[in-house]
Amino acid sequence: MAGKILANLIVMGTGILGRAFFQAYRQALANASKTGAAQEAMQNAVRKGAKAINEAEARQILGVTEKTSWEEILQKYDKLFENNAKAGSFYLQSKVHRAKECLEVVYRGKTNGTPN
Template sequence: MATKLLANLIIMGSGIVGRAVLQAYRKALENANKTGVAHETVQNIRRAGKAMTEQEARQILGISEQSTWEEILQKYDILFERNAKHGSFYLQSKVHRAKECLESVYQWKGDGKH
């Protein structure tokens, strides 16, 4: 008898908690739509999914279109190490992605990077 009562209480309690969570989620979405946060979040997600452009990669590394692959590697090493020691993981990952982007560009141009 006690087991059955306990099971009913658990089921009833989980239903109440579930409805409360759903209601809170709906309210959070409503508030996000009112303030524009939802739209901004969707835009950031879309932006994050796009590949880095060659121009953006050059800006991150601070190099020009005339830079050699060796110059790019030097700049990469400096910025990557600086952010590993005193910077942020986010900036370090941006530097790495910039190098990857330019690596494919220089490989395509056949500028002998290896």
Template sequence: AARILAQVLVMGSGMLVRAVAQAYRQAIVNASKTGTAQEAMQNTVRKASRALTEQEARQILGVPENAAWEEIVKKYDVLFERNAKQGSFYLQSKVHRAKEQLESVYQNKGP
């Protein structure tokens, strides 16, 4: 009886694996036909490549256009630490990206 049960389990699991593989292949074909896969990939790339503008970075940190680099670093430190202790990781990330953006702007301007 145990041998028959084992054979049934092996055969059943083999059929299940084949059915899942076939369904996956069909899903890929359907996604290729409708363009769903390409659209999802393009949306992901578009979102990931969108960088902050200088204006957005200044708004996030709350600094004017004529702010000195030291003022920007002070604002960054305050906002970053505040969000590290009791804020959100998302806001902390935005503050960090804003500083990176302004850092690249100030480096391109030179001394």
């Protein structure tokens, strides 16, 4: 009998506590929406995630200079990309790819078309 009462108290207490947390969470979301804190946090997350590299960093990653031709850049890219694929470094592979994308935009701007 005492065990049944104790079990009922635990179940009821858990339900009450759960509803209280849910209401507090809902209220916190409403407050964040009113102040714009949620939107600001989302914008900061997007900015950090979409952090682009600049041309100098891209050239440094690929080991090329401003005078390097697009064909040489592609050769360096292919070599570095494949080496990092074999070594299993997705992070470095990603950096190499982003560097090529950055330089592709630069070369496309210079030639007003495709970099090839």
